[in-house]
Amino acid sequence: xxxxxxAIFIPFLAAAIIPFLYKYLKNIHVGxxxxxxxxxxxIYLASLIPAISSGEVIxxxxxxxxxxxxxxxxxxxxxxxxxxxxxxxxGALVILYSIYYLSSKEPIGTFYTYLMLFMGAMLGVVMSDxxxxxxxxxxxxxxxxxxxIAFWYQRKRSREGAKKSLIIxxxxxxxxxxxxxxxxxxxxxxxxxxVIANVGAISDHALFIPAMLLVLLGAFTKSAQFPFxxxxxxxxxxxxxxxxxLHSATMVKAGIYLVTRFTPVxxxxxVWFWAVTGVGIFTLFWGSFNAVxxxxxxxxxxxxxISQLGMIMSMFGMGxxxxxxxxxxxxxxxxxATFAALFHLVNHSTxxxxxxxxxxxxxxxxxTRDIRRLGGLITLMPVTFxxxxxxxxxxxxxxxxxxxxxxxxxxxxxxxxTEAGFFGLGTWGIAIPIIAWIASVFTFVYSTxxxxxxxxxxxxxxxLEHPAHEPKPGMLISPIILGLLVIxxxxxxxxxxxxxxxxxxxxxxxxxAAEGAExxxxxxxxxxxxxxxxxxxxxxxxxxxxxxxxxxxxxxxxLFPEKRSIxxxxxFVLDQIEDKSTVITNKYMTRYLRDYMVxxxxxxxxxxxxxxxxxxxxxFTLPENAxxxxxxxxxxxxxxxxxxxxLFAKSRLxxxxxxxxxxxxxxxxxxxxxxxxxxxxxxxxxxxxxxxFLVAYYFLPELDKEDTTKKTKSINLFISIGVGVVFTAVALxxxxxxxxxxxxxxxxxxxxxxxxxxxxxxxxxxxxxxxTMMEVVVLxxxxxxxxxxxxxxxxxxxDQIEDK
Amino acid sequence: METLVTILAGVLVTxxxxxxxxKSLIRVIIGTAILTHAAHLIxxxxxxxxxxxxxxxxxxxxxxxxxxxxxxxxxxxxFAVTAVSLVLAYRTYQEIGTDKLDKLRGNPDE
Numbered sequence: 001x002x003x004x005x006x007a008i009f010i011p012f013l014a015a016a017i018i019p020f021l022y023k024y025l026k027n028i029h030v031g032x033x034x035x036x037x038x039x040x041x042x043i044y045l046a047s048l049i050p051a052i053s054s055g056e057v058i059x060x061x062x063x064x065x066x067x068x069x070x071x072x073x074x075x076x077x078x079x080x081x082x083x084x085x086x087x088x089x090x091g092a093l094v095i096l097y098s099i100y101y102l103s104s105k106e107p108i109g110t111f112y113t114y115l116m117l118f119m120g121a122m123l124g125v126v127m128s129d130x131x132x133x134x135x136x137x138x139x140x141x142x143x144x145x146x147x148x149i150a151f152w153y154q155r156k157r158s159r160e161g162a163k164k165s166l167i168i169x170x171x172x173x174x175x176x177x178x179x180x181x182x183x184x185x186x187x188x189x190x191x192x193x194x195v196i197a198n199v200g201a202i203s204d205h206a207l208f209i210p211a212m213l214l215v216l217l218g219a220f221t222k223s224a225q226f227p228f229x230x231x232x233x234x235x236x237x238x239x240x241x242x243x244x245x246l247h248s249a250t251m252v253k254a255g256i257y258l259v260t261r262f263t264p265v266x267x268x269x270x271v272w273f274w275a276v277t278g279v280g281i282f283t284l285f286w287g288s289f290n291a292v293x294x295x296x297x298x299x300x301x302x303x304x305x306i307s308q309l310g311m312i313m314s315m316f317g318m319g320x321x322x323x324x325x326x327x328x329x330x331x332x333x334x335x336x337a338t339f340a341a342l343f344h345l346v347n348h349s350t351x352x353x354x355x356x357x358x359x360x361x362x363x364x365x366x367x368t369r370d371i372r373r374l375g376g377l378i379t380l381m382p383v384t385f386x387x388x389x390x391x392x393x394x395x396x397x398x399x400x401x402x403x404x405x406x407x408x409x410x411x412x413x414x415x416x417x418t419e420a421g422f423f424g425l426g427t428w429g430i431a432i433p434i435i436a437w438i439a440s441v442f443t444f445v446y447s448t449x450x451x452x453x454x455x456x457x458x459x460x461x462x463x464l465e466h467p468a469h470e471p472k473p474g475m476l477i478s479p480i481i482l483g484l485l486v487i488x489x490x491x492x493x494x495x496x497x498x499x500x501x502x503x504x505x506x507x508x509x510x511x512x513a514a515e516g517a518e519x520x521x522x523x524x525x526x527x528x529x530x531x532x533x534x535x536x537x538x539x540x541x542x543x544x545x546x547x548x549x550x551x552x553x554x555x556x557x558x559l560f561p562e563k564r565s566i567x568x569x570x571x572f573v574l575d576q577i578e579d580k581s582t583v584i585t586n587k588y589m590t591r592y593l594r595d596y597m598v599x600x601x602x603x604x605x606x607x608x609x610x611x612x613x614x615x616x617x618x619x620f621t622l623p624e625n626a627x628x629x630x631x632x633x634x635x636x637x638x639x640x641x642x643x644x645x646x647l648f649a650k651s652r653l654x655x656x657x658x659x660x661x662x663x664x665x666x667x668x669x670x671x672x673x674x675x676x677x678x679x680x681x682x683x684x685x686x687x688x689x690x691x692x693f694l695v696a697y698y699f700l701p702e703l704d705k706e707d708t709t710k711k712t713k714s715i716n717l718f719i720s721i722g723v724g725v726v727f728t729a730v731a732l733x734x735x736x737x738x739x740x741x742x743x744x745x746x747x748x749x750x751x752x753x754x755x756x757x758x759x760x761x762x763x764x765x766x767x768x769x770x771x772t773m774m775e776v777v778v779l780x781x782x783x784x785x786x787x788x789x790x791x792x793x794x795x796x797x798x799d800q801i802e803d804k
Numbered sequence: 805m806e807t808l809v810t811i812l813a814g815v816l817v818t819x820x821x822x823x824x825x826x827k828s829l830i831r832v833i834i835g836t837a838i839l840t841h842a843a844h845l846i847x848x849x850x851x852x853x854x855x856x857x858x859x860x861x862x863x864x865x866x867x868x869x870x871x872x873x874x875x876x877x878x879x880x881x882x883f884a885v886t887a888v889s890l891v892l893a894y895r896t897y898q899e900i901g902t903d904k905l906d907k908l909r910g911n912p913d914e
Contacts, residue, residue: 724818
């Protein structure tokens, strides 16, 4: 049974079918077909929840390249299932939303094809056990993301955003591949499960830390961690359903997934802890700090996504500390961070998905996303306002929404980690809760900005493209569902916690699970008056204060001017690479045949001649030469002289006569070499060629003296002699060393086998008749080419198009 | 005989290479034609020269027929190549007004 593997490939299959449905079923929005795929997958995956939550894992394998140990192994544990449910669930909601968002006038067939491609690739990423297969799917998500960002490819900014995201994520992907190959060569397997099972054997290997850093680079670029976050705001040029799906709920979580998946391998190292926690916590701060000053709602959400991804990342870093200590009753406390991270991963997808959809609704309704033009939409779009408020308050970490729970757990984790006495946490650990708290204040501020600036304040209809109104109800279904989930998860968080996250935890901390540790946490909304509650209260108080006084401290952003940003640096590096490579390429790509021929011949001399000398193939055991008659001497010498004289021919007539001497000389040699057929053919062809040359010369200019410099001439001569010498040496070397018997004795039966006494004719017309037929085809094509080039002239109109 | 013909082929290859490196389209085309000749000679040589009678059944012990069949194909193909190159040169000259390869480079700013 391999239904799981099939589940990965169903979206790809759908991607192949959708263009046809789009073409032939014009009057039904093709999204209605597309939505069946994620819905079906979601139901199927949901049916596996009971098995997974009872501790099972499902493994199914289909052989792909067994000789290299590369098989498509679908592996489903709690972690994979959580992400797979997000991918299919949010996918279904996004498609439903997009049906109302995108009109049928747009090329939606392509849109859903890309979306299905992405969905399949993403399922492949989270369910693959084989690292190389994971890599293939990983790059497929980058490519489909590129295609989706550039969906409105007429816009320059879309194309540039797509290019940027592709360059950054694929560079990270390649470094990840190198990391995978290192891990694979250390542990002699491509299977992640087997690597995890034998991690003790590789952790002292010299490549262990480099492999870890390379894998992390892949994860950080994909999940838009500082300083690679710059692609995510530009990716917001994509249609809003894409932003909601790829660039907040699923694809950017692939990096986080990778970190989680490899925590049992690399976790427990100080480098891992500080890299993941440090980068995560700084990204959390930097994202939230920058989100506050955005004026475009989507850009605000983009920076907020960066920030939230950093927060999740840092929690996985903190959780990995437990692996350093090994299993004990004290160390289990650190796994709480990992639990919180997984929970927030789910929560973030719900509230951020809803918020993106809200932005799409607002944009769709009034035609702008600029908060300087928006305001006062509360009375006109009450439903949208409600969803936005729910999502924003959850994002800010307020009750009664799911974000509150995971934010509190986050604070708890940051406080606990300061008490750890290892990894230098005694001195530096205190920075973690402080930065986390400051970042949370900014999170509160931008969440407030999002709601207040859009929905409250004065309504400025004159600044809007269209008057505000609620959209079609269909467009609100998906954000309402997500908004409801935000509330449901607050009141019943343990549905997720017990069924998905606890099994996932057992996979992340296999050594703990083996000891029988209780890794699941029962989530409570109310902990009593603990430090984390005071932190939240502080966040609200300071957040409100900062929001009210924001026009006094906004000047702080002038400390980070646009011209010194990472974005500008990225653009500068890219421009430099293009310029420099153009200069270098133009140096040797001269658009002059002679130069290219020089490269080819020089390579020939060096490579063939070099190998010839290197392998000592230059002993010439000349075979017993056939005797040479005087006549033969005469012919051959005449040909040599004619050949050399061509070089000095002043007129084209001389050149053609000398060329004919060569051709007819070869005919005579063919006679002497017992080859009557060749001699006849050569004579006829040479005659025709001569005539052809003469005709052509009638139209072509006279040969004039080559105006090349002495230096060029001597280089040409040097190369020619070099080629001639290597050629002769190899030809002589070959003759003395016959390694095989001739196969030609077979053809001596030509009369019995093919009914022809002339063996050469029998070979051409019978034994190798296909060759001859194809040769005729070549002649035919050449004939058509000659005719076309002489007869067909470009039409006047097409000339004009060329000129433009 | 074999050695001598090999050297002849070597000389022809040298000449052909020199012609291929020249500026004039016509010289380049003649160069390709000469290169073909050299290749034919070397195929004949490698099989051995004058080791028997003509490759016809009943004429005694024949020479190797296979290289001859291959060369026969090659002669015809070589002719096709020469013909197409010549017409290409003709058409280029008609359209652009030069047969000098260094002048066919187009605008260096492109």
